[in-house]
Amino acid sequence: MTATKTAVPAPPAKAEIRALDFFYGTKQALKSVSMSVPDRKVTALIGPSGCGKTTLLRCFNRMHDLYPGNRYQGSIVLQPHGIDILAKDVDPIEIRMRINMVFQKPNPFPKSIFENVVYGLRVRGISNRSELEGKAEKALRDAALWDEVKDRLHGNAYDLSGGQQQRLCLGRALATDPEMLLFDEPTSALDPIATSRIEELVKELKSRVTILIVTHNMQQAARISDITGFMYMGELIETGPTEKIFTTPDDRRTQDYVTGRFG
Amino acid sequence: MNEALRRRLRRAKAFDKAFGVMGLLLTAAAIVCLGALLWDLAKDGLAIIDLSFLSSFPSRNAGKAGILSAWVGSLLVLFVTACSAVPLGVAAGVYLEEYAPKNKLTTLIEINIANLAGVPSIVYGLLALGVFVYRLGLGPSVQTAGLTLALLILPMVIITTREAIRAIPQSIREAAYAVGATKWQVTRDHVVPYSMGGIITGVIIGLSRAFGETAPLITVGALTFIAFLPPAPVTPAAPFVNFDWLRSPFTVLPIQMFNWVSRPQAAFHLNAAAAGLVLMGLALSMNAVGIAVRYRHRKRIRW
Numbered sequence: 001m002t003a004t005k006t007a008v009p010a011p012p013a014k015a016e017i018r019a020l021d022f023f024y025g026t027k028q029a030l031k032s033v034s035m036s037v038p039d040r041k042v043t044a045l046i047g048p049s050g051c052g053k054t055t056l057l058r059c060f061n062r063m064h065d066l067y068p069g070n071r072y073q074g075s076i077v078l079q080p081h082g083i084d085i086l087a088k089d090v091d092p093i094e095i096r097m098r099i100n101m102v103f104q105k106p107n108p109f110p111k112s113i114f115e116n117v118v119y120g121l122r123v124r125g126i127s128n129r130s131e132l133e134g135k136a137e138k139a140l141r142d143a144a145l146w147d148e149v150k151d152r153l154h155g156n157a158y159d160l161s162g163g164q165q166q167r168l169c170l171g172r173a174l175a176t177d178p179e180m181l182l183f184d185e186p187t188s189a190l191d192p193i194a195t196s197r198i199e200e201l202v203k204e205l206k207s208r209v210t211i212l213i214v215t216h217n218m219q220q221a222a223r224i225s226d227i228t229g230f231m232y233m234g235e236l237i238e239t240g241p242t243e244k245i246f247t248t249p250d251d252r253r254t255q256d257y258v259t260g261r262f263g
Numbered sequence: 264m265n266e267a268l269r270r271r272l273r274r275a276k277a278f279d280k281a282f283g284v285m286g287l288l289l290t291a292a293a294i295v296c297l298g299a300l301l302w303d304l305a306k307d308g309l310a311i312i313d314l315s316f317l318s319s320f321p322s323r324n325a326g327k328a329g330i331l332s333a334w335v336g337s338l339l340v341l342f343v344t345a346c347s348a349v350p351l352g353v354a355a356g357v358y359l360e361e362y363a364p365k366n367k368l369t370t371l372i373e374i375n376i377a378n379l380a381g382v383p384s385i386v387y388g389l390l391a392l393g394v395f396v397y398r399l400g401l402g403p404s405v406q407t408a409g410l411t412l413a414l415l416i417l418p419m420v421i422i423t424t425r426e427a428i429r430a431i432p433q434s435i436r437e438a439a440y441a442v443g444a445t446k447w448q449v450t451r452d453h454v455v456p457y458s459m460g461g462i463i464t465g466v467i468i469g470l471s472r473a474f475g476e477t478a479p480l481i482t483v484g485a486l487t488f489i490a491f492l493p494p495a496p497v498t499p500a501a502p503f504v505n506f507d508w509l510r511s512p513f514t515v516l517p518i519q520m521f522n523w524v525s526r527p528q529a530a531f532h533l534n535a536a537a538a539g540l541v542l543m544g545l546a547l548s549m550n551a552v553g554i555a556v557r558y559r560h561r562k563r564i565r566w
Contacts, residue, residue, distance in 0.1 A: 063440070101441040
């Protein structure tokens with residue numbers, strides 16, 4: 001898998017957003033968003049606060065279904081098999097088994113480190129001790145946390161630092177081998193060192209899993225993403241190779257945002 | 264800083280201090296009252312409490328009278344109350360917080376539960392007399408008493424369960440849903456375990472209230488003089504358990520106390536004080552268990 005940032009042929013899409021509208025009650029938060037999320041690449045969503053990037057991200061695992069009054073229109077087609085994530089007859093739980101998420105604030109369960117990592121497996125009915133242990137170790141290694149916690153797997157997750165907690169949450173998301181990972185500003189609560197560790201992990205992981213990341217931090221998008229989408233007031237203004245968005249965007253508003261003229 | 268501002272600050276600080284002192288005095292007054300009450304009971308009753316007081320039936324002779332049937336009755340009634348109110352109350356609380364849609368009907372139910380918590384206990388007694396004793400034919404028995412008190416504390420259990428559940432951050436639920444958990448898995452693995460401290464505290468406070476209730480039990484026909492114990496719940500022969508005690512007549516500690524207080528002889532008043540002391544001791548130790556559980560739980564769960 002190469003990570004070249006060229007504009008030429010469009011890589012195969014993992015997911016295709018088609019004319020997506022989203023409503024919180026009567027308030028429209030997304031307006032006719034269409035975009036392709038390429039397979040096993042890092043796609044970043046940038047834009048000022050309240051522009052709808054987190055809303056868009058949370059459509060991918062149907063998180064909005066947890067709250068009453070939310071409504072989708074349009075579709076997100078997930079490959080392979082071309083299932084429409086947003087279709088009424090698609091079970092959101094099935095989608096969440098394929099697409100995992102790392103949240104803005106680290107949110108480990110108040111349980112042991114081990115129980116945190118294996119929770120997704122337990123939910124899937126796996127209870128074989130050695131299988132759980134093997135997968136927990138692998139997930140924690142993938143999340144670059146194993147060496148720090150291997151001697152206290154049964155200690156409380158809240159004894160970890162914020163950065164470690166966030167990597168634990170990443171491990172929890174990786175343990176079930178997701179096809180796609182959603183990151184919702186995963187480093188906004190972390191210090192610069194913890195941030196750079198998460199960014200390294202994102203870059204390593206993209207050979208295995210499609211990554212969609214929402215970030216406030218434009219430098220972060222520039223550092224880690226292959227594709228960037230700029231959102232503004234519920235609309236996807238422009239999307240393209242990260243380099244192009246940050247150097248020669250087509251739209252005036254994108255230009256203004258990435259050069260720091262607003263936002 | 265100019266003089267006027269400095270004067271203002273001094274006044275504000277003086278007020279701070281005055282409020283602190285006043286708070287301390289009021290708290291002290293409450294504790295002194297409780298202490299005086301205990302001392303008053305202990306002065307009369309402590310000398311009477313011994314093994315034979317705890318293991319004797321009531322008697323016409325004040326010196327021989329004991330509280331055996333009363334404390335056994337209290338414990339059995341409380342057991343029935345706990346067995347019925349806790350599962351029902353916790354399930355209702357979980358349902359209302361996690362499952363119920365937010366609509367007019369659930370709002371109406373919520374308001375009603377809050378109001379039920381304020382209904383005088385004697386009213387529950389009347390309800391129980393009509394429904395349990397007569398309509399369902401349960402008679403003036405341990406099961407009737409237990410169910411009556413269960414009704415009484417049910418709103419309390421539901422309300423504390425809901426508050427404990429509401430204290431769980433939404434981000435924890437989202438974390439569980441995000442890895443593919445169903446609502447039931449989220450409830451079983453996260454919501455209930457994390458709110459257990461609050462739930463247990465609520466249950467124990469509810470039970471200690473039920474423990475001291477008198478009026479509704481008199482209404483459903485508790486006896487004031489009972490010189491035998493209900494059949495033992497555990498038997499030496501198969502099937503080893505016996506539910507006959509549920510249908511047995513009963514009395515409880517506060518009723519025994521009330522009975523003794525209403526006698527003319529002073530010796531019985533001393534017995535009442537001793538029974539009061541036992542009642543207080545048990546209620547306070549139940550509260551202590553509640554506090555200990557909450558403390559342990561808070562230490563274990565942080566976010």
